[in-house]
Amino acid sequence: MxxxxxxxxxxxxxxxxxxxxxxxxxxxxxxxxxxxxxxxxxxxxxxxxxxxxxxxxxxxxxxxxxxxxxxxxxxxxxxxxxxxxxxxxxxxxxxxxxxxxxxxxxxxxxxxxxxxxxxxxxxxxxxxxxxxxxxxxxxxxxxxxxxxxxxxxxxxxxxxxxxxxxxxxxxxxxxxxxxxxxxxxxxxxxxxLPDRMTSYLADWEIQADTYARKIKNASGYELVGSGSQYASACFGSAKSLETTGKPSIAQNTEDWFHMNFFIRDVYHMAVILIVNEAEGSVSRAEELIGVAEEMGRPLLCITDSEVLKAKEKLLTPGTQYEVLHALVQYLPAAMVFSNIGDMMGEVYFRAGKDHWAACAGGATIVNSKEIVLE
Known part of the structure; x- marks a missing residue:
């Protein structure tokens, strides 16, 4: 194995x-x-x-x-x-x-x-x-x-x-x-939460692998969410960049309609929407799913909602407190991009070589000039 x-x-x-x-x-x-x-x-x-x-x-x-x-x-x-x-x-x-x-x-x-x-x-x-x-x-x-x-x-x-x-x-x-x-x-x-997450891991791995195979050749990736799930989207976008090196953007659910909707490469720009049932933006997420799927955009919805309808949906455990979902829902997206990076044969962080050699040893972030303003 x-x-x-x-x-x-x-x-x-x-x-x-x-x-x-x-x-x-x-x-x-x-x-x-x-x-x-x-x-x-x-x-x-x-x-x-x-x-x-x-x-x-x-x-x-x-x-x-x-x-x-x-x-x-x-x-x-x-x-x-x-x-x-x-x-x-x-x-x-x-x-x-x-x-x-x-x-x-x-x-x-x-x-x-x-x-x-x-x-x-x-x-x-x-x-x-x-x-x-x-x-x-x-x-x-x-x-x-x-x-x-x-x-x-x-x-x-x-x-x-x-x-x-x-x-x-x-x-x-x-x-x-x-x-x-x-x-x-x-x-x-x-x-x-850890025990509840453990009971979902095996299913997540299967679904993440299946979806990764569908979008591994995508031209880029959009991670979308609102509230604390926008943070999960940002984290997912970071993992996408670090593993695949392809263009990736995090966007909030509302502004997806104002900006990302107009991306020309409809069939090859994949969308991962992260939403939980208790948050106030569920109705907007439903609208996004409908519009994106009608356009032909590859879309995966990561959610705790049994009733939210999407062609590709990955279920996560619900929690009593809506704000705690951010402790869970970042993981499936990370799984997707871990799999895609492996399928591409990519090395994490481009191995800090060639065009990316400047980041070796963290130089680009730890050696930056400090300017302490009053």
């Missing part, structure tokens, strides 16, 4: 990883809020680069739902180079959460330095407590992700998501938005 690819091995390890890090992250999040010392925060700004930004986009909705704070997800480059002081630190009641597994990316370190110089409050969510990011953070949420076979990051994304969600729950208890009983129920729902 042929050994599964490194990325597929990462994907299959996710339920076990979630179980392994669950208790530790609960305790870490509790210790974090316990050390806030009664200080009040009115706004949380979440950021990161690449996959970490996708995690910030997804978690924004958890902070909006579980806490009394306003929550915003913004790119690191905007926060470091564009935002003014009043938007970053407010009157001292803003919390800036910077997500970076390595903690060594130039731009996140630059941002942490800028926030600290303004007297703001920086939280680093990172796997590296001695990194440049951690050095300039007021608090560190440590990611304990055991080493694994190298591939485009799926385990690191899972770890970041889980950490941010536990942080949101603890902050909700801290500011009184969540009572301890409800917070306990949300945590229990997260704890149950």
């Amino acid at each position: 042929q050994e599964k690819s490194a990325m597929m091995q990462q994907i299959e390890s996710i339920p076990a990883l979630m179980k392994e890090i669950d208790e530790g992250l609960k305790k870490t999040a509790y210790r974090f809020t316990n050390r806030l010392g009664g200080r009040t925060y009115t706004k949380i700004i979440l950021t990161g680069c690449g996959d970490s930004y996708c995690a910030a986009l997804a978690a924004k909705f958890a902070f909006l739902q579980f806490t009394g704070m306003d929550a915003e997800a913004a790119t690191v480059i905007e926060l470091a180079r564009v935002y003014e002081r009043r938007h970053l630190v407010g009157n001292g009641h803003h919390m800036v959460v910077i997500v970076s597994n390595s903690g060594t990316v130039s731009r996140v370190i630059e941002l942490a330095k800028r926030i600290r110089s303004m007297g703001g409050f920086v939280v680093a969510v990172t796997g590296n407590e001695t990194s440049g990011l951690s050095q300039y953070a007021d608090a560190v949420i440590k990611l304990e992700i055991p080493p694994f076979v190298y591939a485009p990051g799926v385990r690191s994304y899972c770890g970041c998501l889980c950490a941010l969600y536990q942080m949101a729950i603890s902050l909700g208890e801290y500011d009184g938005t969540l009572g301890s009983e409800k917070a306990g129920k949300i945590r229990a729902e997260i704890t149950k």
Whole structure:
């Protein structure tokens, strides 16, 4: 039997990883809020680069739902180079959460330095407590992700998501938005997810392989979603680029009609739509499915809905809390692109050679010039 690819091995390890890090992250999040010392925060700004930004986009909705704070997800480059002081630190009641597994990316370190110089409050969510990011953070949420076979990051994304969600729950208890009983129920729902995901994995692998064979020769890929599932779409688009190297775009469900609808290569631009039954954009997703299929666009719908109709549909487990779907629905899309990359014989990240040699050792992201604005 042929050994599964490194990325597929990462994907299959996710339920076990979630179980392994669950208790530790609960305790870490509790210790974090316990050390806030009664200080009040009115706004949380979440950021990161690449996959970490996708995690910030997804978690924004958890902070909006579980806490009394306003929550915003913004790119690191905007926060470091564009935002003014009043938007970053407010009157001292803003919390800036910077997500970076390595903690060594130039731009996140630059941002942490800028926030600290303004007297703001920086939280680093990172796997590296001695990194440049951690050095300039007021608090560190440590990611304990055991080493694994190298591939485009799926385990690191899972770890970041889980950490941010536990942080949101603890902050909700801290500011009184969540009572301890409800917070306990949300945590229990997260704890149950790995076993539920495991029961779906075998079917996902079959369906992901089948769909991958249908779209392996596509000219490009669109990942579409709304709310926290737009974050899953962004993550899927990143995995598409890293594995296949083909053009890929993430789009929200509404703007697909305003822009992507007009792509000329109708039969060869594949669409993966990610939607859950409880979200408010389901009716728009139904319209998108109808229009795309009528056009002849290859489309796969990843959803927990039994009633949502699509010619190609991959079912995921539902959850009691709509915002938790982002902890699940990124995986099937990652499976699809893992399979396509294997079928193409592509090497992850183009192996950092030839035209892409500039990225060797992460040089393009860790050696960028830092400019710390006042």
